[in-house]
Amino acid sequence: MDLAINGRTALVTGGSKGLGFASAEALSCEGAKVAIAARTVETLKKAAQTIDAVPVMADLSNNAGVLSCIEKTREAIGNPDILVINTGGPAPATFADTTPDGWRTATDQLFHFTIEMLTAFLEPMKEKGWGRIVVITSFAAEEPVANLLYSNALRAGIHGLINSIAKEVAGHGVTINGVMPGFIMTDRMAGLGIDLDKAAQSIPAKRLGEPSELGDLVAFLCSERATYINGQAIACDGGLLQGI
Numbered sequence: 001m002d003l004a005i006n007g008r009t010a011l012v013t014g015g016s017k018g019l020g021f022a023s024a025e026a027l028s029c030e031g032a033k034v035a036i037a038a039r040t041v042e043t044l045k046k047a048a049q050t051i052d053a054v055p056v057m058a059d060l061s062n063n064a065g066v067l068s069c070i071e072k073t074r075e076a077i078g079n080p081d082i083l084v085i086n087t088g089g090p091a092p093a094t095f096a097d098t099t100p101d102g103w104r105t106a107t108d109q110l111f112h113f114t115i116e117m118l119t120a121f122l123e124p125m126k127e128k129g130w131g132r133i134v135v136i137t138s139f140a141a142e143e144p145v146a147n148l149l150y151s152n153a154l155r156a157g158i159h160g161l162i163n164s165i166a167k168e169v170a171g172h173g174v175t176i177n178g179v180m181p182g183f184i185m186t187d188r189m190a191g192l193g194i195d196l197d198k199a200a201q202s203i204p205a206k207r208l209g210e211p212s213e214l215g216d217l218v219a220f221l222c223s224e225r226a227t228y229i230n231g232q233a234i235a236c237d238g239g240l241l242q243g244i
């Protein structure tokens, strides 16, 4: 199947490793001109070289960093046709561990960051009459995970945002969808202190996912082929979430 995004421009934030990198790689393989944003310069440059992408160094956890990312992206590729919103996950916590500062940090990192990216790039997509947005969230949005309280609470809100925006942009050739990873083997997953063998046994597929399995889904949703898929929360989880 030709995804028909050859020559489209794309920004993938949190794109130097893990799920962001896999998404950027899949888009680049389809001929998109991709920019990837992250903080660590060595990893970022190496990742960009590997997939022939433009590196955009930025810390997306604060307003100045997000504005710098937006400016550098526009200089490098213009306003992107495709936007994949992704970043590092919030700190683990039970409700008893949460603090007002912790809530502010996690909200800036996940929610405000998402809003700022959308504020910058959604309008140009509407004006152009074509755009694809995918937000990488978590299966925690549907099924709260023990000790990931910030993620459980904030991801669900992001899906509310996605659903609302989808209705506003549907008539402008723009789609926005959320992708919910389950347990996919990345550096973050390895560092969460989860018993991964036990996690694998809880998944109907009996294994963790590969980043490329999520990257391929993201590329499809960002393609010409996915014109009629909008406002959805799509899990990539080996059958973990039951849903309907």
Ligand SMILES: NC(=O)c1ccc[n+]([C@@H]2O[C@H](COP(=O)([O-])OP(=O)(O)OC[C@H]3O[C@@H](n4cnc5c(N)ncnc54)[C@H](OP(=O)(O)O)[C@@H]3O)[C@@H](O)[C@H]2O)c1
Residues within 6 Å of the ligand: 013, 014, 015, 016, 017, 018, 019, 020, 037, 038, 039, 040, 041, 043, 058, 059, 060, 061, 086, 087, 088, 089, 090, 136, 137, 138, 139, 140, 180, 181, 182, 183, 184, 185, 186, 187, 188, 189
């Ligand atoms: N892996 C899973 O199975 C899974 C499951 C559920 C949800 N998720 C969520 O999916 C997202 C991606 O997870 P992942 O497993 O791919 O993580 P990862 O392997 O740790 O990769 C995170 C990427 O984001 C970048 N990043 C982190 N903080 C950043 C910041 N403040 N500013 C700019 N870039 C930043 C990292 O580069 P630098 O560190 O160099 O900046 C890296 O490129 C996270 O929000 C995670 O919670 C993942």
